[in-house]
Every structure is written in C-alpha cells, then in structure tokens.
Amino acid sequence: MDRIRDSFARQGLMATLGARLVEVAPGRVRIEAEVTPATAQQHGFGHAGLTFALADSAAGYAALTTMEEGQEVVTSEFRISLLAPARGLLVAEGRVIRPGRRLIAIAADVHGDDGAHVATALGTMVPVRAG
Amino acid sequence: MDRIRDSFARQGLMATLGARLVEVAPGRVRIEAEVTPATAQQHGFGHAGLTFALADSAAGYAALTTMEEGQEVVTSEFRISLLAPARGLLVAEGRVIRPGRRLIAIAADVHGDDGAHVATALGTMVPVRAG
Amino acid sequence: MDRIRDSFARQGLMATLGARLVEVAPGRVRIEAEVTPATAQQHGFGHAGLTFALADSAAGYAALTTMEEGQEVVTSEFRISLLAPARGLLVAEGRVIRPGRRLIAIAADVHGDDGAHVATALGTMVPVRAG
Amino acid sequence: MDRIRDSFARQGLMATLGARLVEVAPGRVRIEAEVTPATAQQHGFGHAGLTFALADSAAGYAALTTMEEGQEVVTSEFRISLLAPARGLLVAEGRVIRPGRRLIAIAADVHGDDGAHVATALGTMVPVRAG
Numbered sequence: 057m058d059r060i061r062d063s064f065a066r067q068g069l070m071a072t073l074g075a076r077l078v079e080v081a082p083g084r085v086r087i088e089a090e091v092t093p094a095t096a097q098q099h100g101f102g103h104a105g106l107t108f109a110l111a112d113s114a115a116g117y118a119a120l121t122t123m124e125e126g127q128e129v130v131t132s133e134f135r136i137s138l139l140a141p142a143r144g145l146l147v148a149e150g151r152v153i154r155p156g157r158r159l160i161a162i163a164a165d166v167h168g169d170d171g172a173h174v175a176t177a178l179g180t181m182v183p184v185r186a187g
Numbered sequence: 188m189d190r191i192r193d194s195f196a197r198q199g200l201m202a203t204l205g206a207r208l209v210e211v212a213p214g215r216v217r218i219e220a221e222v223t224p225a226t227a228q229q230h231g232f233g234h235a236g237l238t239f240a241l242a243d244s245a246a247g248y249a250a251l252t253t254m255e256e257g258q259e260v261v262t263s264e265f266r267i268s269l270l271a272p273a274r275g276l277l278v279a280e281g282r283v284i285r286p287g288r289r290l291i292a293i294a295a296d297v298h299g300d301d302g303a304h305v306a307t308a309l310g311t312m313v314p315v316r317a318g
Numbered sequence: 319m320d321r322i323r324d325s326f327a328r329q330g331l332m333a334t335l336g337a338r339l340v341e342v343a344p345g346r347v348r349i350e351a352e353v354t355p356a357t358a359q360q361h362g363f364g365h366a367g368l369t370f371a372l373a374d375s376a377a378g379y380a381a382l383t384t385m386e387e388g389q390e391v392v393t394s395e396f397r398i399s400l401l402a403p404a405r406g407l408l409v410a411e412g413r414v415i416r417p418g419r420r421l422i423a424i425a426a427d428v429h430g431d432d433g434a435h436v437a438t439a440l441g442t443m444v445p446v447r448a449g
Numbered sequence: 450m451d452r453i454r455d456s457f458a459r460q461g462l463m464a465t466l467g468a469r470l471v472e473v474a475p476g477r478v479r480i481e482a483e484v485t486p487a488t489a490q491q492h493g494f495g496h497a498g499l500t501f502a503l504a505d506s507a508a509g510y511a512a513l514t515t516m517e518e519g520q521e522v523v524t525s526e527f528r529i530s531l532l533a534p535a536r537g538l539l540v541a542e543g544r545v546i547r548p549g550r551r552l553i554a555i556a557a558d559v560h561g562d563d564g565a566h567v568a569t570a571l572g573t574m575v576p577v578r579a580g
Contacts, residue, residue, distance in 0.1 A: 059194045068227040072203060096199040102405065103200035105240025112235050125414060131235045132421060135266035135397060135573055137526045137554050139547045141439060153569060154532045158420055159444065161530050161569070176546060176554075178571055179532055180395060180442060185257035263552060264573060266397045266528060268423050268440055270416045284438060285401045289551055290525060290575065292399050292438070307415060307423075309399055309440055310528060311573060313552065330489040334465060350545035358461040365462035366524045367502025374497050393497045398529035 059125065060085070060117050070113060077117070085117040085149030090145050093138035102142030102174075111136060111177045115127040118162040120182035122152055128186045129160065132176055132181035136164075144169035157183065190256065191216070191248050202218065204240055208248070211284045214283040223274050233273030233305075235271055242252040242267060242295035242308045245281030250291040250312035265310035267295075277301035289313065321387065322347070322379050335371055339379070345414040347379040352407050364404030364436075372440045373398060373426035375410030381422040381443035384414055390448045391422065396441035398426075408433035419445065453478070453510050454519065466502055475507060476545040478510040483538050495535030495567075504557035504570045507543030512574035515545055516521040521579045522553065526551070527572035529557075537562035550576065 062073060064077045070087075071094055079086040087110050089095070091102035112134055121130045132144045147167050154161040159180055166175040188209045195208045201218075204226055211218035218241050220226070222233035235288060243265055250260045278298050285292040290311055297306040319342050321380050326332060326339045332349075335357055341348035349372050351357070353364035356383055374396055381391045385406040428437040450473050457463060457470045463480075466488055472479035472496045472546055480503050482488070484495035540560050547554040552573055559568040 063229045067234065068224045069236050072225045073236070093199045094203045098194045098197040098259075103198065103240065104243050105200050105204070105236060108225075108237025108239045108243070109234065112239070119267040128229075131269050132234070133266065133268040133395065133423075134239075134441075135264065135571060136229070136545070137573070138262050139554055145524065148301040153568065161395075161532055163569070173547065176470075177555075178528060178569060179397075180530070216435070264526065264554075264571075266440060268442070270423055284399075285435065292387070292401055294438075307425075309357065309438060309526075311398060311399070325491045327490040329496065330486045331498050334487045335498070355461045356465045360456045360459040360521075365460065365502065366454070366505050367462050367498060370501040370505070370527075371496065371498025374501070393531050395528065395530040396497065396501075397526065399526040400524050417527075418527070 057121060060120055069109060071080060073109055075110060080122050080123055083118055085114045086147060086149045087114045088145060088147045101172055102146060104138055107142050107166050107175050108136055110146055110148035111166050111175060113177055114148040115162040115164040118150035118152050119162055120152050122155040127183050129181040130184055132180040133181045134177060136175050136177040138175050140172045140174050142168060142174045145172060179181055188252060191251055195202040195286040200240060204237055206241060213252050214249055216245045217278060217280045218245045219276055219278045220246050221222050222273055233277060234257060235269055235284050238297050239267055241277055241279035242297050242306060246293040246295040246310055247312055249281035249283050250293055253291060254314055257317050258314050260312040260314055263311040263313045265308060267306050267308040270306050271303045273299060273305045277305060331371060332375060333449055336369060337372060344383050345380055347376045348409060348411045349376045350409045353404055364408060366400055369408065369428050369437050370432050371400055371403045372408055373428050373437060375409040377378060377424040377426040377441055378443055380412035380414050381424055383420060384417040385445055388448050389445050390444040392446055394444045396428045396439060398437050398439040399427040400437050401415035402436050404430060408436060442448060450514060453468050453513055462502060462507060466499055469501060475514050476511055478507045478542060479542045480507045481538055481540045484535055495539060497531055500535050500559050500568050501529055503539055503541035504559050504568060507541040508555040508557040508561040508572055509574055511543035511545050512555055515548040515553060516576055519579050520576050521577055522574040523574040525575045527570060529568050534565050535561060535566045535567045539567060
C-alpha cells in the first residue's frame, strides 16, 4: 500500500529511531527497529518511548489500511503494558480490533528478537481528513 | 537531585529527542523538548512517540524522587490521551499520585508552548534494584 | 439538568448499586453510593466493579452536560487505577477534560468518606443520537 | 479450584449482578451473567459497570490461579474498551498474559450471546496476603 509507505517515509521520528515498515496487510502492519544506544534507557535496554513509538505507529497504520483514500488517522489514546526488557530487534505488530468511521479500536504487541513478549497495547485511532 | 540528573544523562533516547531535564522536586519532575523534523510525524507535528517518551520519563523520574538510593523504577504500564496536536516547545510534567514500595501510581501532562494541553496520562511505575 | 436526572433514573444498575446523583454542573457531575454487602468483594470492601460503575457514570454524565439536547454519550474506553480499599460512602466525581463533537476526554476520581483517594480514571466518551 | 469458588461465593457484587463462575483453568477463568433491567443502562443494554465487573473478576481469578495458597490478588489498574452494546448473556474470559510475584499482567474479553465482541481489556493485578 503505497500511501502507507509514503506516509511512513515522511515520519521524521521513524527515521530517527531507525524504524522500518516491514509488512502491510489489511488491518495488520509490522514495524521493526533495533535497540541502539541512541534509543536506549540508562541500562542499555530499549526505552519505553521506543517501544511505544513502534507499537503506536504499527497500530495507526493498521487502522489506516481500513480507511478510504484521502483520510488519515491520529491516535486518540493508547495504553501500553511493558512486560519484559526490550533488547535486540524489536518487532511491533499493530492490528485492528474493530474498524469504524468515527473510532478504530486497535491492539499492538511488541516482541524482541529472542521471542520475548516485550509489550502489549490497546488504543483508539480517530480518522481525520488528510492535509 | 544528582542521581536523577545522572540517570537522565545516560538515557540515549532523551538525547536523541533533544530532551532537557528542567525541574526536579519531590514527587514532581519536568522535562521539555522542542518538536523538530527529527521527532515529527508526517504533518510536522510532534509524533505521539515523542509526547509519550517525555511524559513517561517525567513520570518515571517523579517516581524515583520518592525512592531510596540504590533503587530505580521501570514503567509497568502507561495510558496516554492525546488531546491536541503537539507543536513548538513541549513541556511534560510527571507527578506521583500515590507512592508505594511495590507500585507507584503516577500522572503526567504535556503542554505545548502556546499553553495547549497536548496530552494527559496515568501509569504505574515499579521499583527495581539498581545495577 | 433534568435530562441527566431522567437518564440517571432509568439506569437500572445505578438503582441496584444504591447510587445517587448528588451534583450536576457544566462539565462536572458527582455520584455517590455506600459500600454494602451487596456491592462488596470477598473482604467487605467495595468491589472494583462498584468503584468503576460510579466513576464511569459520573464521567459519562459530565460529558453529557456538554452535549446538545437529543444526544447521549456512551463510553468508548475507560482506564481506572484503584489506589486504596473502598470503604464507607464513595463519592465519584466526573469531569470533562476536553469537550468535542466526536470524542469527549474525561477524568474521574473516587474518594471514600475518610477522604481516601480510592481511584482515579481517564476515559473517552462518544456522542450518539438519543433513542 | 475450591478456593476460587469459595472466594467468588463471598463476593456480594457478583451475586447482586447475577454472575456465575463457569470455568476455572490454570491462567484462565470464565464468568457469565445475563443482562437484566437491574444491570442495564438507560436503553436496556448492559451497563458498562456490569461489563467491567465481569471482566475484572474473571481476570482477577485468572491471576489467582497462578498464585500459591494463602494469597489473593487485587486490581491495580484496568483499562477496558467497550466495542459493542452488551445484550443477552455476557461471557467474560480473563487470562494471564504474564505471571509474576509482584505484578500479574492480565487480559479479558467479553462476548454477547450473539457472538458480539462487547469488550476487551488489559490490566494489572497485585498479590496480597490473604486475611
């Protein structure tokens, strides 16, 4: 889906975090990034802000796959549980739980490259007219 | 509080996001950062991941002010509502709602430099032994 | 506000829980209920379900005060932290953080009659056309 | 598991809501209740407080299945998304996402008897010494 790749490419923070869009399917998107010193907390694990940013973006783009052209989505609220230290390659998968014209309920999970379940999240995306 | 300044200085992500620790008081910490192209989403507003990272770090350090030396805190879960587009200088204030030896309930708010209420959050921090 | 009192009176669960609507102001509503054996958990404290129901209803009606006649609100999502055991008379206050035509961001707090801060919550209400 | 059935039987609110404990397995518990006028909101659908109470209790008992005898759990925080109107027989399933000695991460889902996905939730349970 080109519009998702285009939008992702324009997100400065995703580039700053070294994030890559690795899969786009209807209602499901995966984004990954390696934990580096530039995205770590004080002990070298991935910062919660990194984990959140990957989960939130994967979920937002998953929501966008359910919208018509000319629409975008913004995060209304997002709730993340951090279950294990974030190490290595983090893979965030966002998926749509319930599509909607006014609200899209989404979930996201982040795993580490050793298979650890790093985080799980629920949130709400809201459609907005594009630029 | 030196240990908080030291810890903050070791968080790679805070440097990457251009964040500054601007106030440390018992149970209350402020962190700020300017929205830049490197931390923006596709329309130039601050990415939700930036807002989250500032709010989470301010809340975590607010929790740390209530702990004894030799302890640290990690985020257990965090729930953020994004209320307005993030523009300009973002100021995140974290504060302790209820201290505890096992769990610390925290809140955080983020405002933009025009006074806009950008985000409000509730979360839970958990003490861990340092190092 | 009569429509809020009318709506409250039609909520079977509020009567079942012994809840009373005690204050309605623009953007702010208070509901209270005594913890009884019928609304307790296994140790005689108020059940989390009681605390949630009071907080959610107070927040929903606070949101409704900002809506035009002929509209109602439903809860989209709600996040509650339970901070202290619920005893005695519980007073829930709901308030609007950010009004809106599509989403209303709300907060709620519940206190016990000894002043204990029993719970704090953030949530999202969504307007719907009334029956 | 007898201790779970005993504890459930002592929860006044569960009886008040007409809830039944229908399944207890390691890390997974199901509770159900019929929506009645006594547990409805103003339009006859199940009140969010009912849905929450079932989800929270199912999740709490799911957490308890992972604890040793002589311990109990209390809800620390709980975040629920209400996805569809609650009608008919509600079945809440709670399950443990990550067990722990200090915190147990849980999830819960509630379905209606027509298969509708009424609610999804994430939360945190905390072990406490019994009695």
